[in-house]
Amino acid sequence: MHRFFVNPRQVDEKNKIIEILGDDVKHISKVLRLKEGQEVEICDGKRMEYYVVITKIKKDKIYTSIKEMHLSHREPNIQVILYQGLPKSTKMDLIIQKCTELGIYSIIPIQTDRTVIKIENSKLEKKKIERWQRICYEAAKQSKRGKVPHITEIKEWKEIWEHMEENDLNIIAYENEKSKGLKQLLKEIKKPIKKIGILIGPEGGFTDQEIQEAQNKGIISISLGPRILRTETAGFATVTMLMYALGDLGGY
Known part of the structure; x- marks a missing residue:
């Protein structure tokens, strides 16, 4: 239907x-x-x-x-917010579509040091966000979601910290992280988690300075495994793992 x-x-x-x-x-x-x-x-x-x-x-x-x-009983019991470094081309379309299907709560596009695409024209930004929101709407219809995730305006790197303070847990995917993976982190968590923020870098990842700044803000750097994932893969791979471990993916 x-x-x-x-x-x-x-x-x-x-x-x-x-x-x-x-x-x-x-x-x-x-x-x-x-x-x-x-x-x-x-x-x-x-x-x-x-x-x-x-x-x-x-x-x-x-x-x-x-x-x-x-x-509706189709919404997960956790809220996952994706802070996505702006990728090139139409990769953001795929990220939004698949994360919506998986149960994402909201997506916040961010400008980082290695972001290739710099959107400084407000009219162009508005047009892009409207297009992304439409992709989100269509994906929510197809997957029979109970709500349509919200795509915010594009944020600068330093604008996201106050927003992330509202989350119970914040993680940043970092290819050079060797001591802790997502699986281990989730095993260590003892408190109830209802709201999780995920930081994913653009092509080229985050700079060392950005990683250090995020860690200083209390954001936990994690490895997603031994293979390097593309930016358009890393976001919904992380969402999938979180929804399986803490949400409703895989059934009850």
Whole structure:
């Protein structure tokens, strides 16, 4: 069954009506060619799911009637935030898509010393973020997420520290780390972990100065194994391992 996200303001539970607006109207009527009387899934982005029947299709709006509603159980019990050094080309598209499928909570693109792509034009940045958020939205629909992860504006290296203080645990992937791997770190953790931050560098990784600065901020450097992973692989490889160890990946 096809799934769509709506703003909670579009949900009228009292009268059992949900309105679908925006680009999804064209997608439903012109691309999928769904008709009145057919059923779809709708999520309000806050983990409420609705099974609805299409009752009326208009040019700019689709009306649906709620048949069933329940709380989504597709969101993991941990929040994983990816702080991703901006990669070249369209690698960020892949990172966003796969991390969304795996259950990422949010993604924060960052500029680092070795970031090749420098986005200094605010209009270009806005356009990129809108595109990334759309990729995130489509991936959330496909994987039947209970919410759409948020892609923030691009941050400078020194802007992320205050944000990371809100996490229960922060790690930074470092290819020269020899003393501790992610597997060992997770075994050592005794306190409950609900919010985890992952720092992944761009092509070329982090500089020694950046690693030292991160460690001084209490961020734990970890190895992801004996092989060097590309930036577009390292993020969702780490998310996968965390979701398996602490989340819901692999089943209950």
